[in-house]
Amino acid sequence: MGTSTVMFAVLRRDLQAALRRGSEWSNPLLFFLMVCSLFPLGIGPERQQLAVLAPGIIWVVALLASMMATDGLFRGDYDDATLEQLLLSPLPLYPLVLAKTFGHWLVSGLPLSLLSPLLATILQLPSEGLAVLMVSLLLGTAVLSFIGAIGAALTVGLRKGGLLLSLIVLPLYIPVLIFGSAAVKSAIDGMAYLPPLAVLAALLMAALALAPLAIGGALRISVDQ
Amino acid sequence: MSLSPPDLKLHNLYSERDERVLFAGLSLSVSAGDVVQLAGPNGSGKTTLLKVLAGLSSRYEGDIYWRGENLITQREDFRQHSLYLGHGSGIKAQLTALENLRWSCAVRGQHVADADLHRALTKVGLGEFIQQPCYSLSAGQQRRVNLARLFCCPAQLWLLDEPFTAIDQRGVAEIEQWICDFADNGGMVLLTTHHPLSLPRPLRRIELGGAS
Amino acid sequence: MANWQWFHKWGSPRWFYQFSGRLLPWLAIPALLLLVGGCVWGLAFVPADFKQGNSFRIIYIHVPAAAVAMGGYMLMATAAAVHLIWRMKLAAIVMKSAAPIGAALTFLALLTGAVWGKPTWGTWWVWDARITSVLILFFLYLGLIALHQAFENRDAAARACAVLAIVGAVNIPIIYWSVEWWYSLHQPASIKFVGESTIHPTMLRPLMATLSGMYLFFGWVLLLFVRAEIIEREKNTRWVQALVSGK
DSSP: OOHHHHHHHHHHHHHHHHHHSTHHHHHHHHHHHHHHHHHHHHHOOOHHHHHHHHHHHHHHHHHHHHHHHHTTTTHHHHHTTHHHHHHTOSSOHHHHHHHHHHHHHHHTHHHHHHHHHHHHHHTTOOGGGHHHHHHHHHHHHHHHHHHHHHHHHHHTTSSSOHHHHHHHHHHHHHHHHHHHHHHHHHHHTTSOOHHHHHHHHHHHHHHHHHHHHHHHHHHHHHHOO | OTTSOOSEEEEEEEEEETTEEEEEEEEEEEOTTOEEEEEOSTTSSHHHHHHHHHTSOOOOEEEEEETTEEGGGOHHHHHHHEEEEOSSOOSOTTSBHHHHHHHHHHHTTOOOOHHHHHHHHHHTTOGGGTTSBGGGSOHHHHHHHHHTHHHHSOOSEEEEESTTTTOOHHHHHHHHHHHHHHHHTTOEEEEEOSSOOOOSSOOEEEEOOOOO | OGGGHHHHHHHOHHHHHHHHHHHHHHHHHHHHHHHHHHHHIIIIISOOBTTTBGGGGGHHHHHHHHHHHHHHHHHHHHHHHHHHHHOOHHHHHHHHHHHHHHHHHHHHHHHHHHHHHHHHHSSSOOOOHHHHHHHHHHHHHHHHHHHHHHOSSHHHHHHHHHHHHHHHHHHHHHHHHHHHHHHHHHSOTTSOOOOTTTSOHHHHHHHHHHHHHHHHHHHHHHHHHHHHHHHHHTTTSHHHHHHHTTO
């Protein structure tokens, strides 16, 4: 059985499990929707002001939603001990962890990115920024999934992981937030938006290469306590 | 035959937890056909020892050899030939018994035909529940789904942590029979249980918790 | 194997405790001399800046605190790697001890930055690239301390924190660079005033003194923390009990 077949099997099971229990993927989306609609109530309904703040708001809330989704990435597997089976696989852990994280992105970051044009409209984001917002979220949430997975793997063995996870991963999320919202702003201002998008892509490549190593190591530590 | 090294050899194993010694100076050789019961009171390190052997815990000192070589260099080969059943349920509740089993085999890098998975589930008495999501099964039935892995993931060494939990009396006798059959065919079993085992073959008991 | 002996010797808490005891005065005395001397020199003898007046003098604490906090993180990450790779227990102790000291230094840097900001920019807080970077470093330290406290088992805590420290060390250059980029995007370089070239040599010399003093101070306090942790962990051994009973 080739590595890619095994990766596909891991991915398939995670998607099946997530889709059968809808709350896993729908709750972060609802959170994204609700928090974004709180901002006009807090700031005021002026179109101009909202339009200026929209890229930052959408990005910060997407980041929080992605982080909340990440908490459950390994928790279910840890609780039902299927994580042990994963760690005892004769195959290298890297592709298995990669498949799990990618599967997580498919049910968290991807729907978040697809939903973003709707929220952009609510928040009066100028239409020039829509496409770039989606692309930046597609790239950026993937990076967030990888970074968040490190934190989730480190805290999965702890009873109260949720808040701790945010303390650990939020500082590491900062570059993604900076380049993601900058790309959207640049697009709205008619400036070059490709450089920040390229940086996001570069961050994704780096995360793809390095993060699974940290995730795998962290999982082994969390199971061994 | 007797000249070949034992398949699994523990030499002078030591482990502590929170500054309490669990076991010290533990040496053990396991060869084909051996069934070893790890006994001892709660907290005596039975589960820790199984986790150390399975490769889930690195908190030990001493040496473990697999087929004459140090286990650290033989992890991959060891994982291919050993099967660990821990405390946890080992199954995803949202998935059916069949899907769970298919995943468990895939993660071990083994493609097992659905017919074989069916056979394994029938053998553990779940033939009628194959397509049911596991959350609708009873605790004992869920345990049996996990035990079905024994019959679809080929291995030479079983590491079983309390395999009789939530299993009824008839089931206990069944599992004992499976262990016997496995050992008769050259398999090795290390298990922890508080249950008095009645096997029609020699059984070795290792008492843990002597050192404290 | 012979070349590894020093490594195992260094890994022995008892040996390290005795060795570091001899090292302490060699760190403490120069550290205090350099810090006090550098501050007196910087505060009393260096001429005032033509633009900022006397308020610039806070850099003699602010800059060393920020720099050593950064260096402390890298030291912590190195100790973390040593602990993960060679399972050296002493490295775990160094890593654990460095975190609160580093966090305290980042806090000092933030505090002095705020005090500096009031007369300079007229506000206690400015989202300047350097201050923002220090703030993020402070968060990284706090996350690490929080993670360590969340574990009940000491070994697991050390190993988990080691992973996080290394992940943080890999990310720090990216974070710093992205904050610089973010700042340059929003603020054209008009507020920038501590350009490295504009600082006068007479201002620089006391800074070098307090900077090296701060490094020594960090080393000194780190050793004190490490020694306290060693005693705590080895409290049941014979040598610690002999030490405590004064034999």
